[in-house]
Amino acid sequence: MKTILIIGIGTGNPEHLTLQAVAALNRVDVFFIMDKGEAKGGMIDLRKDICARFITAGRNYRFATAQSPHWDRHSGAYNAVIDGLNRDKQAIFEQMIADDMAEGETAGLLVWGDPSLYDSTIRIMADIAAAGRHAIAYEVIPGISSLHALTAQHRTTLNTVGQPVEITTGRRLAEGGFPAHTDSVFVMLDGDDTYRRFAGDDSLDIYWGAYIGSPDEILISGRLQDVAEQIAQTRAAARQAHGWIMDSYLLRRVRRT
Ligand SMILES: C[S@@+](CC[C@H](N)C(=O)[O-])C[C@H]1O[C@@H](n2cnc3c(N)ncnc32)[C@H](O)[C@@H]1O
Numbered sequence: 001m002k003t004i005l006i007i008g009i010g011t012g013n014p015e016h017l018t019l020q021a022v023a024a025l026n027r028v029d030v031f032f033i034m035d036k037g038e039a040k041g042g043m044i045d046l047r048k049d050i051c052a053r054f055i056t057a058g059r060n061y062r063f064a065t066a067q068s069p070h071w072d073r074h075s076g077a078y079n080a081v082i083d084g085l086n087r088d089k090q091a092i093f094e095q096m097i098a099d100d101m102a103e104g105e106t107a108g109l110l111v112w113g114d115p116s117l118y119d120s121t122i123r124i125m126a127d128i129a130a131a132g133r134h135a136i137a138y139e140v141i142p143g144i145s146s147l148h149a150l151t152a153q154h155r156t157t158l159n160t161v162g163q164p165v166e167i168t169t170g171r172r173l174a175e176g177g178f179p180a181h182t183d184s185v186f187v188m189l190d191g192d193d194t195y196r197r198f199a200g201d202d203s204l205d206i207y208w209g210a211y212i213g214s215p216d217e218i219l220i221s222g223r224l225q226d227v228a229e230q231i232a233q234t235r236a237a238a239r240q241a242h243g244w245i246m247d248s249y250l251l252r253r254v255r256r257t
Contacts, residue, residue, distance in 0.1 A: 002097060002136050003106040006121050008114045008143015012214030014050050016144040022054045024141045028061055028108035032096050034068040047110045064100035066092045086120045090127055097134045114145035118188055146212060146248050147186050154207040154221050159184055170194040183253040195249060199228040203253050210238055210247035
């Protein structure tokens with residue numbers, strides 16, 4: 001049997017690592033790294049720094065790196081693109097399980113944020129286990145998600161008293177509008193500044209953050225009407241400077257008196 005540990009590492013601050021995650025890191029023989037290209041090389045460095053910092057000195061471990069498959073997210077229907085991407089990732093992980101770890105060893109996958117939130121690693125490992133070509137056991141160790149990192153940095157709550165929250169993508173928010181059943185919407189994976197569509201609605205506040213948890217963190221909050229343009233400009237400049245951006249935001253409907 002080979003064991004895979006899917007370890008949530010938080011969103012860029014090594015101090016997001018939980019004690020459970022640190023204990024898991026110290027069980028790993030080989031870390032599987034998916035290289036997403038030069039611009040995001042810093043995310044690999046962060047993973048290596050986390051290992052150097054939290055794995056007990058003298059413990060042997062190694063890295064096995066594969067190029068992440070690339071699919072243009074605009075090249076077809078969104079779900080079909082993600083399914084294709086995940087099939088390719090599954091094939092790569094199966095290859096690594098076969099080639100880069102011995103029977104009885106433990107591999108670690110260091111997943112950004114929390115592995116249960118907009119991440120397919122758990123689904124892929126479940127599919128590999130079900131396919132039966134490799135005898136694997138897998139465990140999941142939770143991490144601090146971008147959602148929790150953002151609310152903590154803005155010193156706000158995710159929900160208002162007794163109310164539900166919707167967690168969604170920019171694309172779905174654009175399609176469906178602000179949902180009627182909640183006053184709080186957390187938006188991820190938004191490449192299109194979708195919040196701007198709602199800037200005419202003076203009942204909305206926004207809590208926005210980019211690179212949350214990292215030294216490059218940027219936070220802006222306020223009445224959406226007042227700060228939407230500032231966010232759009234800040235976002236464009238940051239994306240240009242870094243070559244990539246990771247940002248998310250909470251939109252909240254408030255009663256103004
Ligand atoms: C593929 S999802 C992965 C989410 C991750 N599993 C989590 O728990 O946050 C990537 C999206 O998460 C959000 N995100 C991740 N890290 C972030 C960060 N440090 N700052 C702001 N948003 C972040 C962004 O909306 C980004 O597009």
